[in-house]
Amino acid sequence: MDMVVVNNLVKSFPTPTGVDKRAVDGLSFRVSAGQIYGLLGPNGAGKTTTLRMLSGLMSATSGSAAIAGHDVTAEPMEVKRSLGFLTANTGLYLRLTARETLAYFGQLCGLDPEQARRRGEELIAELSLSDFADLRCGALSTGQRQRVNIARALVADPPVLIMDEPTLGLDVLSNRHMLAHIRRARDNGKTIILSTHYLDEAEAMCDQIGLLHEGRFVAEGDLQTLRELSGEERLSNIFLKLIHADEAVGAEPQ
């Protein structure tokens, strides 16, 4: 079953020149349940804008998207109930502890206080947060904060996770942790859309990949398809080849 269906999605922003800029230009893709879909591309390719439209934070200029069968425009509350959202620069309430944060978001997502507390405990155990669960978030390291953040995104146990550059700014160890958590979530049956510009990471993680450049897909499919399409082995080379930039920057030595 397709948990995410995106159909000809467009977002244009006004610019001072009066000519609107199309940040996302007619994107269509589907993600089946239990898969990790990688939305890849350089900075400014339109990844973040796409993910914001999927989560209902931004309205689409045209086109449609559905999460777990709910249309993003028509049923925004249902969509929000079906997804967890995480970005690299998602902040935490610095004056709340991790435990309080989880309880708060649990309740916002519709759990009663007792359920929210129990769900918080589960996540603290699952993501090994207990060492710092009672510290205020302001006192945590970047890696610890990002772990609390992923727990926050999982608090309502949503079927779909949207992660925008979740590993940005993490050290090697925290990065490992984060990727392990994402894999575990997938193994638990979550559908995940992951955006990143670390192509090696994507190569290791994603079941399906959409290569985004200037608001459009230059290619889409699993890694094998992309390799066949481009005749290149590594994802970074595939990408450069497909956007015809390899000549400009010079092919990477094999």
Add this chain to the structure above:
Amino acid sequence: MSYSRRIWTIYSKELIDILRDRRTLIAMIVVPIVLYPLLMLGSIQAVSFQGARLSRSSFTIGVIDDQHRVRLANMISNDAAVLDVLRDRLDPDSEEAKALPTPITAAKTREAFGSLAELERALQNREITVGVIFKDDRLIGLPNYDQQVPVDIYADVEDVRSAHAASRIEALIGRVNEQMRAGRLAREQLPPTFFQPFKVDVVDLSSPPSILGQILPLILILMTITGAIYPAIDLTAGERERGTLESLMVCPVPVIDLVVGKFLVVTTVAIMGATLNLASVTATVYAGGFDQIMAKTGGAIPVGTLLLILLCLIPFAVLMSAIMIAVCSYARTFKEAQNYVTPVILAVLIPGGIAALPTTRLDGIMLVMPVGNMVLLARDLLMGAVVPLWILAMVLISTLLYAGTAVVVAATVFGQESVVFADSGSLKSVFRRSLIKPVQFPSLSMGLLVVALLFPTWFFVQSIFSPGPGEDATGLLYRTGYLMPILFVLIPMALLAYWKTDIAESLALRLPSPRYLIAGVLVGVSAWIPTHELNFLQAAIVGVPETVSKSAAIMGETIKALPPWTAIVLIALVPAVCEELLFRGFFLSSLSVTGRKWVAVGISATVFGVFHFLIFRFAVTTAMGVLLGYLCWQSRSIVPGMIAHLLHNTLGVVATVKPTLFEHIGIATNGDAGHLPMMVIVVGVAVLLVALALMRRPESTQSRILVYA
């Protein structure tokens, strides 16, 4: 999750969050606890220090005759000697000793000026502090009993030192007078009261907290605003700046709930801050012994008054918090929010300042002036004035209307993607027409905003054109007749057009099904019967204020004097068209986004009632508003309501102009109308029930639009 539990979840989290912030605690607790004692001690000491310094300070006296100079010097030294003797006799700690005047010890008398003009010039150049002119040379010897020597004291009263010197010389001459009089009376063996047939004591009857009553409301208003600013910025712009807004916005919670929760927290903090400030002022006053000082100038603050001030502060805190939340919701960063807040504070202080002027009174436009009306109400209550219930209601209702509007505007702005994400275009895009997407109905915030702005405007129109003594209401009727279409129809329509709102849909410009037309006619001819009874019931319970019956009588005379068709146009046609378009068209359709029929109809009817500015007519107009709102909602058309409104008001005009028509069925149409005959009531209620039955089934959504915009 239930609505109240969701709001509670947001509220309690935000409150914990904000109270854990050191900056909030400093602003809310440390500042008042430390600042007020310091401020109060400082200013009172500065004042008494200034006084002490002035009384010790030296000054120069100018005269125009050297003999006068000698005489004055003698007076000063004699006075000092007498005062010294008196002081020695008294216990230095006694009240009497403290009350003794300070002798002039440090005054120099300058060489005599040649003329009065020279003395005046010297005074203007500050070469001398004060000038003393004895107008009669006979004072060189002791004046006789029948002689009086005029003395002019020249001073520049705008110069504190000069004014002070002048008052001390005046006091000195008073004491010299007193001594001479006492001496003469003693010589003549007359009692000391001989020349004093009357003894004057001023008994101060001004209500105790007069000075406090003038200043305290303004101080407290500033405190409350200060309390609201920081949390408002922190919970809106701060949330955005720290990157927590995205995760909040992807939660399945309506934005309005988030904003309401935050608004309640800001209100709580503002009220807590104001309470602490008030407590700190009170503690400083009593602990510092300043209550005695204040008792001299105006009196201490009784506990009951303090509670009264606090009660007045609550609606004000509600309004300020709502405004602050709305303003800060536009900002993306803390800094930006601070920039927005400054002009708002100024804008609030202007009506607050006007209200704090002693001559301003709580009437006319001030009744509905945001902030100003609260300041005046607080002042009047503090002064112990009896505030009529309708004024209290007016102030509270208008304040709540403004606050509600601000909260809804905040909710609209808070979720705007151009505000949430800095990279999705500037704020201007909110207002750039080419970017506005066409919508069917006006938004709730737009509806409330227009009504909140029209409310004081309309009140102002009504009060400036209201008939003066001896005038009839013709001017009022004509002017409101011109202004109502502009304010109630053209302005809302222009806004609808700008925001690409479907005007025909918004104003329900639809051809109604025949059954609603019949219902409208039936409501129009029968609604006056229950409203008449409702009026009668109300009059029996609360009575009819004299002003109401008087203005009703003036209106009646005016209507009789007008040509009948003119009266019908001004009283029935114009209001029927304009009020229906505004309240049942524009406002009701903006409320329809709530999706709840009775909430929408109820709010629009209440506001319709409030717009008539008379608490006495509130019940009747609101009931009418419910009926007309329901008619419009069910029929999805403005027309039946207009017909009902037109017929209803026309019957009112007919009853005034041709009372004989109604007297046939036993209805007195003069001021003290009694019950209607039972038969009439039965028929009226039956007709109304038929009308309600006709509108029971809502019109299908496929009905035809009357006008294509």
